[in-house]
Each structure stands twice: as structure tokens, then as C-alpha cells.
Amino acid sequence: xxxxxxxxAYDRIGDLTxxxxxxxxxxxxxxxxxxxxxxGGVHLFPGEAQALRDCEWVASVLPGAFAPxxxxxxxxxxxxxxxxxxxxxxxxxRGKNGKWTVRMDARARAMCPLTGSGISGLDxxxxxAVRDALRIVAEDPEGEAFLEKWRxxxxxxxxxxx
Ligand code: SF4
Ligand code: SF4
Numbered sequence: 583x584x585x586x587x588x589x590x591a592y593d594r595i596g597d598l599t600x601x602x603x604x605x606x607x608x609x610x611x612x613x614x615x616x617x618x619x620x621x622g623g624v625h626l627f628p629g630e631a632q633a634l635r636d637c638e639w640v641a642s643v644l645p646g647a648f649a650p651x652x653x654x655x656x657x658x659x660x661x662x663x664x665x666x667x668x669x670x671x672x673x674x675x676r677g678k679n680g681k682w683t684v685r686m687d688a689r690a691r692a693m694c695p696l697t698g699s700g701i702s703g704l705d706x707x708x709x710x711a712v713r714d715a716l717r718i719v720a721e722d723p724e725g726e727a728f729l730e731k732w733r734x735x736x737x738x739x740x741x742x743x744x
């Protein structure tokens with residue numbers, strides 16, 4: 583994906599976070615803590631794996647379901663954290679009009695206390711910025727294909743097994 587597109591997406595979110603206060607204080611920054619078995623991690627957008635090669639805080643970058651998945655040691659340089667971290671606990675979705683929008687990440691339910699109150703409980707500026715950032719990514723064909731694969735995987739997470 584074009585690096586300028588990715589940077590514009592980063593810039594659109596800027597310093598915005600899910601809450602106006604540090605939500606990490608609610609949960610001990612659960613989304614930045616490695617799982618007990620060292621699994622978990624964030625899907626990297628196209629181009630991010632290469633860009634993070636020199637980051638000492640990256641623990642691993644492994645093949646994932648549709649894109650590389652990164653784990654870290656929890657001490658990232660915030661200016662370089664992946665887009666998947668910047669948008670959490672939101673995830674790409676299609677609105678009824680077909681445009682890219684956001685919804686709560688189904689996998690976040692297990693760790694993120696913000697999921698209880700839904701999107702309306704998040705800072706509206708953050709929600710708008712994430713939605714805009716995803717639409718910026720979708721301007722790039724590789725970026726849109728990535729979003730579509732992420733969205734499809736998210737649909738799978740929402741299907742009960744029994
Ligand atoms: S798990 Fe949720 S509440 Fe905790 S730091 Fe991450 S986004 Fe904030
Ligand atoms: S890269 Fe940063 S924001 Fe993302 S999980 Fe690691 S410590 Fe948290």
C-alpha cells in the first residue's frame with residue numbers, strides 16, 4: 583500500500599484515543615499485554631511489516647489468517663504503533679450504504695471494558711477519526727482488499743459455534 587496513504591490514516595487519528603482519559607487505567611492496558619501463551623497480536627496493514635523491521639519493541643511478526651500478525655513487548659514508540667492498535671477496539675465494517683465504517687471488534691469483548699457500553703461510549707471524535715482513516719486506507723486498492731479480508735474475518739468471529 584502506498585506509504586503516503588498509510589501516513590494520512592495515521593495523521594487522521596493523531597493523538598485521539600478511545601476515551602478522553604487514559605482508558606488503560608481501567609484495565610491495566612490489557613490490549614497491550616501479551617497473552618499468557620504469547621499469542622494474540624495485531625494484524626498489520628499492507629506495508630507496516632516492512633516499516634516496523636527496526637523496532638526493538640516488536641516481539642514477532644508471523645503469518646496470520648490474511649496478513650502478518652505482530653506481537654510486541656508492550657513498550658512501543660506510540661508514534662510508530664500499527665494502525666490496528668490505533669483503531670482498537672474498533673474494526674472495519676460496511677455501512678448499509680456500502681461505505682466503510684466501524685464497529686466494535688468482536689475479539690475485544692474478552693479484554694476491553696469499553697465494549698460493554700458500545701461505540702456510543704467512546705469519544706465521538708475518535709470514532710469519526712477511525713472511520714475516516716479506514717476510508718483513507720480504502721482509497722488504495724491494496725488497502726481496500728485488506729479491509730475486506732479483515733471484515734470477512736470479523737464476520738466469522740461473530741458466528742456462534744454452538
Ligand atoms: S483494552 Fe480497551 S480499555 Fe483497555 S487500554 Fe485497550 S482500548 Fe483501552
Ligand atoms: S504496539 Fe503499542 S499500542 Fe500496539 S499492542 Fe504493542 S504496546 Fe500496545
